[in-house]
Amino acid sequence: MDIGVLTVPLGGEPIEDAVAYLDDVGVDAVELGVGGWPGDDHVDREALLDDDAARAALRELLDEHDLRISALATHNNPLHPDEERASAADRELREAIELADRLGVGTVTCFSGLPGGGPNDEVPNWITAPWPTEHADALDYQWDEVAVPYWSDLAKHAAHHGVDVAIEMHPNMLVYEPTGMLALREATNERIGANFDPSHLYWQGIDVTEAIRFLGEHDAIHHVHAKDTKVYDANARVKGVLDTAPYTDEPDRSWLFRSIGYGHDEAHWKDVVSALRMVGYEGALSIEHEDSLTSSREGLEKAVDVLDRAVFETRPGDAYWAE
Secondary structure, three states: OEEEEEOHHHOOOOHHHHHHHHHHOOOOEEEEEEEEOOOOOOOOHHHHHOOHHHHHHHHHHHHHOOOEEEEEEEEOOOOOOOHHHHHHHHHHHHHHHHHHHHHOOOEEEEOOOOOOOOOOOOOOOOOOOOOOHHHHHHHHHHHHHHHHHHHHHHHHHHHHHOOEEEEEOOOOOOOOOHHHHHHHHHHOOOOEEEEEOOHHHHOOOOOHHHHHHHHHOOOOEEEEEEOEEEEOHHHHHHHOOOOOOOOOOHHHOOEEEEOOOOOOOHHHHHHHHHHHHHOOOOOEEEEOOOOOOOOHHHHHHHHHHHHHHHOOOOOOOOOHHHO
């Protein structure tokens, strides 16, 4: 199992400096932003698509530092009710899949997207309850009329290129928890699976190791983000966890994204690693730093420190004691 990093927090420095730093702190893999909210600071998706030499140069740079690419990232909203925005996000995602194929990368990470609540809506609508009944009707519209047709076609594109699409279960997106993730997979094909990011599950009250087992039973985990969350009970007891306070208003938040080990202890992360191994996942744990209480480099280094003690470097041996 590899320790990886989504390089977006290092986007202000050249990729040569970023990968040299990550190599120095003991990272094995990188997840590279190629569009959408992650941006493309380190990889110009459009430039690399048709430039064999540029792709070769990227591979040589990473080989020099013994780093592999765990995934290309383009998180956006291809289901947006604004057709122009949806089209741009769709193009990013399809081109990311094509670039992954040409680079020999097996996975693209993304969001499911979120439609409006009806064909005439102008903004996305996150439905969280079935009543009043127009909300249930809106949810049916989002799935049946928008998401399933779109993702069925996108899944065929991914299958054609031999690339897995790993969807991050994220609130304010249509797929935000494991049963929705599995429903989308079952409506499309096996190329559609999860970018399992526990940070968005913790504050929803979801048991992360149970969620790993649930999705793992269906071989539906394509990639993993290593990202922690801390629920601050003093605030959550008053206003719950559906918190719209700015992320930078830390004292008043019910929860915050935290560096690995600052939301849940090392023992918990060892349980996460063990659960992933039990369901057959041996890919990267890609650290996504979004802890506003520390700098990017310090947060990444603290996360690497915890994960370095949690991950297994070898394959399981024979259970000789059970023979």
